[in-house]
Amino acid sequence: MNEKKVKIVKRDTPGALDLAKKTVFLDFIKGLSITLRYNLSRSITIRYPDEEKWIPYPRFRGAHTLNRDEEGRELCVACELCVKACPTNCITVVPMEDDTGKGIADRVAKVWEVDLARCFFCGYCEDACPTTAVRLGRDYELACFELDKARKTKEELLKPQSVPEDFEGGIIVQAKLQRTKSGIKVKPNLWKKKEKK
Amino acid sequence: MVDTAFIVEVIIIWIKVVVVALVLFSMPLALTWIERKVAGHIQVRLGPFRVGPHGILQAFADMVKMLFKEDVIPDRADRLLFKIAPLLMMVPVFAIFVAIPFGDKVTLPFTDRELTLYISDMNVGIIYVLAVSGLAVYGVIFGGWASNSKYALLGGLRSSAQMISYEVVMTFAAVGVVMLANSLSLVDIVRSQSGGFWHWNILYLPVGPVWFFIFFIAGLAELNRIPFDLPEDEGTLAAGYHVEYSGMRFAFFMLGEYVAMVSISALAVVLFFGGWDDPLGPFAFGIPPILWFVAKVMVFIYIFMWIRFTLPRYRYDQLMTIGWKVLIPISMANVLVTGFMRI
Known part of the structure; x- marks a missing residue:
């Protein structure tokens, strides 16, 4: 046994x-x-809204942005592939014909809206886009008081991003908390780097 | 027999009492801020930062918040005891400062009047301090009992057991100091240590450091601070004896605890670190003695906070074991050794 x-x-x-x-x-x-x-060691706290802000890496998937080419024409041709690719149906695109040179082809978006309250930032729209018009940018302060404000229209999305595309990112920079009528913004000063260890 | 000198004397005592009371009342405001800052930096955070520069007004914000909170008295609480318990906790710790000497005599500028920087030089000062500080536990027990809550009651009971065990130990430590100084008066105890740090009781080798450690551990237990904060053990008793208190009544408990921390620090300085005595002795370069006293007390307060954010809490039986099986035998042996050394 x-x-x-x-x-x-x-x-x-x-x-x-x-x-x-x-x-x-x-x-x-x-x-x-x-x-x-x-x-006695330095604290690792990022004093986020008041003095410092984290700038994400370029691969970060934040709020959408629509790009233009070098001549300032809209890259979006309203092919609606992003709408098809979107798993949450948060993108609305209505195409229209336009041969005034506003877009790169004779078809541009009349409406290009994204509901950020529904979006979960998977980046499929970015992958589906044949002209690299839609990109997920690096803005992450998306909170708003009204649900309507979470719908971003084409005009808002065409504005240049607060962080340029070629900025390296992954660092903490000096920032300032700004209270404006449109809401609270944390404005980064991209060239004032703050070292943290 | 009321003459001018007598009236002036009474007025001076009144002024001293009011000044000490005001300083002590404002102390917790500063101490909560310092404690949160120390906690923050030990945990590699910043602590409060948004109210005022470096969050220095945080304590005032908290005070305003406390003032506006609803004063809840539980349904079947013993209303009278519930109301007086915070005061019973607070009053004795303020009363301790009647006997604590902050400095020796100073001559007032523009007059020839001599002013003593203590409210009263009792010839039994140390006994008075120990007796009064023992009273503060009534606030804890009554608060726990009157709340009509299991957690509060358990906290109160733990506190009473803890007090009984550690009051003995603390008294032993005081006995040691009395044997070294040949006096029960706190002023005389300080005077007996004057003349540089090598005269301080802590360096009366070999018994001085042992007495100090016994006193310090007992002090931690008397203060209900980590590692001996069993009466308010968050993990098992929610908040212990003050679980049912809110608003200003809770603030009184906190005030009592912080002032008690100052009093134990002051007592440790008086008994073991020469009170207002300049550590450099004959080589002193003219820093006022009262500043030395304040600096020493601040160091002790920092040590209490430092320990709080370092050590875990002891188990209840461990607390009792340390008290009865370790500290009291050591104290008894130490009394013997001290006695032989003083022959």
Whole structure:
């Protein structure tokens, strides 16, 4: 038969060394020195709305933006592929004909709307777009007081982004909290880098 | 027998009492801010930052918040005890400062009048301090009992057991100091340590440091601070004895706790670190003694906060073991050794 072998663990009796360590409070001193070190080290807090702001990497998927080409023409040709690709049906595109040179082809979007309250920023629209017109940008302060404000129209989306496309990102920069009539904005100063370790 | 000198004397005592009380009342405002800052920086955060520069007005904001909160008294609470418990906690810790000396005599500018920087030099000062500080536990027990809540009651009971155990230990530590100083008066205890840091009781080798550690551990337990904050153990008792308190009554408890922290710090300074004595002794370069006293107290307050955010809480049985099986035997042995050294 299989005899179960029970291993008897003997508890170590505290030796003289342990006792000595106890009497001089060695463990306490170790712990206290660690907390003192942290107390004197720099804090890792990002003072976000007031003084500092995190600029994401270019791969970040934030609010949508519509691009133009070098001559300022709208890249969007209203092919509606983004609408098809969108898993949450948050994009609305209504095409129209236009040969005034507003767009790169004779077909432009009359309406290009995205409901950011529904969007979950998967980036499929970006992948589907044949002309790289729609991109997910780096704006992440999307909170608003009314649900209507979460619908972004073409005019808003065509405005240039607060962070340029070729900006490296992944850093903390100086920023300023601004209270305007349209809401609270945190304006970054991209060239004032703040080092955090 | 009322003459001018007597009236002036009474007025001076009144002024001293009012000044000390005002300083003590404003102390918790600063201390909550400092405590939150220390907590923040130990946890690599910044602590309060938004109300005023570096969050310095946070305590005032909290005070306003506390004032406007609803004063809830639980349904089946003992209303009278519930109302007086915060005061019972607060009044004794203020009363301790009657006996604590902040400095020696100073001569007032423009007059020849000598002013003592303590309210009263009792010849039994240390006994008075220990007795009065023991009274503060009534606030905790009554608060716990009157709330008619299990958690509060358990907190109150724990506090009473803790107080009984550690009051003994603390008194032993005081006995040690009395043996070293040959006096029960706190002023005389400070005077006996004057003349540089090598005269301080903490450096009366080998018994001084032991007495200090006994006093310090007992002080931590008396203050209900981590690692001995079992009466308000968040993990098991929600908030312990003040779980049912809100608004200003809760603020009184907090005030009492912070002032008690100052009082234990001041007592530690007086008993072991030479009170207002200049650590450099004969080589002193003229920093007023009262500033030395304040600086020493501040160091102690920082140490209390530092310990709070370092150590975990002891289990209840461990607390009792430390009190009865470790500290009291050590104290007894230490009394013996001190006695032999003083022959």
